[in-house]
Amino acid sequence: xDAKDQPGQPxxxxxxxxKRYGAQEVVHDLSLAxxxxxxxxxxxxxxxxxxxxxxxxxxxxxxxxxxxxxxxxDPMGTGTAALRTSIxxxxxxxxxxxxxxxxxxxxxxxxxxxxxxxxxxALLERVGLTxxxxxxxxxxxxxxxxxxxxxxxxLGHPRLLVLDEPTTGLDPTLREHFYRxxxxxxxxxxxxxxxxxxLTEIExxxxxxxxxxxxxxxxxxxxxxLRAKASLPVRIRLMVDPGTAAAVAERIGNGxxxxxxxxxxxxxHCLNGDxxxxxxxxxxxxxxxxxxxxxxxxxxxxYAHFAGEEETS
Amino acid sequence: xxTVLVLALGEIREGLRNRWIAASIVLLATLAFALSALGxxxxxxxxxxxxxxxxxxxxxxxxxxxxxxxLMLSFPALVGELERGTLLLLLTYPVARWQIVVGKxxxxxxxxxxxxxxxxxxxxxxxxxxGDNGWVGWQSxxxxxxxxxxxxxxxxxxxxxxxxxxxxxxxxxxLAIGVWLVFVVLYDIGLxxxxxxxxxxxxxxxxxxxxxxxxxxxxxxIFNLMGSGGASLVSGLAGLAxxxxxxxxxxxxxxxxxxxxxxxxxxALFYRREV
Numbered sequence: 001x002d003a004k005d006q007p008g009q010p011x012x013x014x015x016x017x018x019k020r021y022g023a024q025e026v027v028h029d030l031s032l033a034x035x036x037x038x039x040x041x042x043x044x045x046x047x048x049x050x051x052x053x054x055x056x057x058x059x060x061x062x063x064x065x066x067x068x069x070x071x072x073x074d075p076m077g078t079g080t081a082a083l084r085t086s087i088x089x090x091x092x093x094x095x096x097x098x099x100x101x102x103x104x105x106x107x108x109x110x111x112x113x114x115x116x117x118x119x120x121x122a123l124l125e126r127v128g129l130t131x132x133x134x135x136x137x138x139x140x141x142x143x144x145x146x147x148x149x150x151x152x153x154x155l156g157h158p159r160l161l162v163l164d165e166p167t168t169g170l171d172p173t174l175r176e177h178f179y180r181x182x183x184x185x186x187x188x189x190x191x192x193x194x195x196x197x198x199l200t201e202i203e204x205x206x207x208x209x210x211x212x213x214x215x216x217x218x219x220x221x222x223x224x225x226l227r228a229k230a231s232l233p234v235r236i237r238l239m240v241d242p243g244t245a246a247a248v249a250e251r252i253g254n255g256x257x258x259x260x261x262x263x264x265x266x267x268x269h270c271l272n273g274d275x276x277x278x279x280x281x282x283x284x285x286x287x288x289x290x291x292x293x294x295x296x297x298x299x300x301x302x303y304a305h306f307a308g309e310e311e312t313s
Numbered sequence: 314x315x316t317v318l319v320l321a322l323g324e325i326r327e328g329l330r331n332r333w334i335a336a337s338i339v340l341l342a343t344l345a346f347a348l349s350a351l352g353x354x355x356x357x358x359x360x361x362x363x364x365x366x367x368x369x370x371x372x373x374x375x376x377x378x379x380x381x382x383x384l385m386l387s388f389p390a391l392v393g394e395l396e397r398g399t400l401l402l403l404l405t406y407p408v409a410r411w412q413i414v415v416g417k418x419x420x421x422x423x424x425x426x427x428x429x430x431x432x433x434x435x436x437x438x439x440x441x442x443x444g445d446n447g448w449v450g451w452q453s454x455x456x457x458x459x460x461x462x463x464x465x466x467x468x469x470x471x472x473x474x475x476x477x478x479x480x481x482x483x484x485x486x487x488l489a490i491g492v493w494l495v496f497v498v499l500y501d502i503g504l505x506x507x508x509x510x511x512x513x514x515x516x517x518x519x520x521x522x523x524x525x526x527x528x529x530x531x532x533x534x535i536f537n538l539m540g541s542g543g544a545s546l547v548s549g550l551a552g553l554a555x556x557x558x559x560x561x562x563x564x565x566x567x568x569x570x571x572x573x574x575x576x577x578x579x580x581a582l583f584y585r586r587e588v
Contacts, residue, residue, distance in 0.1 A: 021587065058405045060588055081407035089405040094398040099330040111319040112406045152402075162405075 009072050011036040011160055011191035012057055017066035019052050019215075026052045028215040029066070034193060036071075036159075039186050040220075041202045042195040043303060044212035050195045051092060053212070054162050057193070058089055070160065085113055088158035090149045092165045092195075098138030102129055102148050105137060109152045119155070127151045128177065142169040150178065154185075161185060161192040167201060179205055203299040211306045218306045223299060230305040232297035233257070233269035236278065239291040240264060248288050252281055272296070316408055317416040324420025325427075328386075334424050337382055341432025344378065345371055349440040364437065364450035368457045371433065372537035375461050376530050380468040380493055383425060387472025388489035390417045391583060392482050401588050414473060414580045418466075425465040433458050457537050460565065464533045467571035468492075473579035477586060500528045522559070529571040532564035 012034040019027040027049045034040045042050050055061040056068050059075025068075060073083050096105050106120040124133050127147040132140065137148065146169060153161060161182075167175045179201070182192060196202050202209065203223060210220040219226060240248050242264055249261045252268065256278060260267040270278045275294070282289060297305075328334045348370045391413075394400035403413065437454055475488045504524060507516065525531040539561065 055401070055588070060401060060404045084405060084407040087405060089402060091398050091402050094402055096397075096399065097327055099327060104326070108319065108323050109406070112316060112403075112408060114315075114407070 009036070010034055010069075011038070011071060012193065013067075013069040014053075014057075015067045015069075017053075017056060017063045017068055019049070019056060019061065020064045026215050027056070027063070030212075030215065030217050031066075032210060032217055032220060034191060036191055037186070037189050038208065039182070039192040039194065039206045041206040041209045042193060042212060043197070043199065043202065043209060044195075044218075044307060048212045049215040050212055051164055052215075054089075054164055054193065054195070058087065058162060059084065085156060086159045088153035088155065088161045090146075090153040090161075090163045090166050092168075094145070094149050096137045096145065096148060099136060101134050101136055102140070102144075102151075103133040105148065106151055106155075110155055113156050115156045120151075123151045123154055126154070126181065143171060143174050146170055147174070150181065154181070157188070157190075159190055161190055161194075163192065163194045165195055165197065167196065167198055175201060199300040199303055200298070209299065211303060213307045223302070226299075226302045226306070227297050228272065230297065230302050231271060232301055232305055234272050234275050234297070235259070235267060235269045235295040236275075236282075237293045237295065238266040238268075238282065238289050240266060240288045241290065244288040248285060251285060252278075316412045317419060320408070320413060320416025321419035321423060324417055325423050328420070328424040333386065334427055337424075337428035338432045340378070340382075341428055342436055344374060345433050345436035346440075348374065349436055364454045367437070367440075368453045368537055372457050372461070372534065375457075375464070376534055377497055379425075379429075379461055379465045380497055380530060382428070383421075383465040383468035384472045384475075384489040384493055386421050386424060387417075387469040388475050388485045389482055390421070390473055391476040391579075391586075392479055392485045393476075395480070395588065396482050404588055410583050411580050414477075414576065414583055418469060418473070418576060421469045422462070422466055425469065426462050429458055429461050429465070433461070453537075460533055460536050460568070463565065463568045463572065464529060467529045467568050467575070468496075470572050470575035470579065471496075474575045474582065477579045477582035496528060497530050501531065526559075526564060526567050529568045532567040532571075535559075536561060536564035536568075 010033040012032070014030055014032045016029045016031055017027055018025060018029055030049075030053070042053070044050055052061065056063050057070055057075060059070070059080055062076050070083060071086070073080065075083060100108075102124065103120060106124060107117045110117050110120055121130070121133070124130050127150050129144060129147055129151065132144055137145065140148065146166070150163075150166065153163065163182075167178055170178060175198075182194070182205070185192060192206075194202070194206065208220060208222050209226060211218045211226075219229060221229065238248065245261050245263055245266050249258055249266050252266075256268050256270055258266065258268050268278075279292075279294075282292060345367070349367050391400065394403065404410070433454075471492050472489055475485050475492060479485045479488065504521070507524075508521070522535075526535065539559075
């Protein structure tokens with residue numbers, strides 16, 4: 001490693017990166033920076049180029065154009081051993097050698113990373129595989145194999161975690177467990193790049209979200225920033241005294257879109273910027289309104305807004 | 314170096330675990346026992362001791378079997394890991410691509426050595442002491458074992474070339490069988506055809522033995538038949554080796570070349586591979 005890491009230097013910096021396989025362009029002029037210690041979600045339809053992007057960051061695939069820097073280094077350059085040691089990767093589909101036990105496999109990867117084999121037991125414990133450590137991987141369930149994959153990614157306290165659809169095939173409990181580990185890593189200062197299709201899970205669990213489609217970065221920012229950019233309406237639901245719904249709807253009516261009215265509830269939506277005005281007006285209504293819920297657009301709606309357009313048209 | 318060793322040991326451990334080694338040992342040992350039992354028949358009448366006869370018969374069967382074992386061991390090496398997704402993972406580790414090839418090679422070579430040493434060694438120890446073999450018999454038997462490992466190494470390396478050049482395990486398997494057919498069967502048939510076609514004997518014995526030497530399996534045959542004096546009594550082909558005086562080191566060097574060149578080619582192919 002030549003240069004020392006500079007403070008404030010992004011953990012990952014992609015600058016107009018492109019990747020072609022033959023005539024097919026999988027990644028197109030993509031620029032993206034991930035700050036050190038940040039958790040970034042990479043979302044997008046299948047074949048959007050997420051995995052290719054990860055491979056370029058991991059130094060397995062050379063970009064056709066542009067530059068990739070990880071902690072200031074070219075991951076495809078020479079002398080990247082130290083850089084690689086500091087990265088943990090969980091591939092999307094990994095089938096470990098079935099004849100080996102979980103412990104043996106983890107020990108193998110630990111040796112390759114120059115980590116003491118004695119650290120493996122604690123790691124297996126952390127992902128909840130202690131009881132299965134001496135069983136052959138062939139007998140593992142999908143969730144257990146995924147946890148073994150996570151254990152190897154956590155070897156040697158990586159500064160950067162690259163996780164390709166880490167929660168597919170996991171049951172809700174395991175997913176929770178997985179995100180708990182991710183939070184622990186985040187607290188410890190690790191950067192994480194997580195790709196996922198499970199949008200509801202990612203919401204609130206990552207710092208920023210990057211939406212990728214057809215090898216292009218559509219948008220990147222915090223969920224609030226994405227909501228603002230999408231200018232999707234905020235839904236407001238009023239719970240009213242039985243029978244007064246129609247009257248309430250009539251009184252707030254002007255300038256606000258009513259989406260649904262029934263006996264006890266009134267659903268309306270407005271732009272995020274108008275939210276406070278609307279809430280004040282509702283406040284003036286007084287008694288018939290018992291309660292209200294404000295539902296900002298969810299990530300899946302934001303995602304559909306950015307990535308779904310072309311599919312619907 | 315440590316990385317290469319970790320990879321090699323991992324390979325050997327897998328070989329022990331999935332009973333590859335056990336199966337190869339049983340196969341080779343059965344063959345060696347069977348042949349030494351058959352070999353007792355000519356021993357009485359011909360002036361050759363048991364081990365020398367074993368060398369002749371074992372080496373002429375090893376020529377078919379060892380390349381097959383070696384190819385079966387090596388063809389999935391890279392493409393199998395590619396399919397499983399472990400190759401991608403491995404490449405994100407501080408491991409260079411050449412280290413993967415060399416590490417796997419060392420591991421597979423270790424497996425083959427173990428199989429040959431036990432599979433051929435134990436039968437020799439059991440039957441060898443029954444007859445009056447002398448040092449010469451042992452020497453040629455040991456030389457046969459050593460050259461068998463070398464021959465296996467060449468086909469392990471050839472298997473990697475196959476493994477590094479295709480994307481699917483099934484394709485690699487087909488190609489591996491093709492490699493075996495060409496080197497073990499078709500090449501010799503071609504040479505025989507050449508001889509038959511060559512009515513006016515324009516092909517000199519030197520050219521012919523050079524052509525023969527070029528093939529690692531024939532080089533192995535020549536080495537083992539000329540190595541044991543007794544063997545030439547029971548094998549007609551050895552006459553050829555005796556006709557053209559060559560040093561015993563030459564066939565070994567040819568096989569060694571067939572180890573190094575494919576290994577280099579496989580590494581080069583592997584570096585160009587998109588994972």
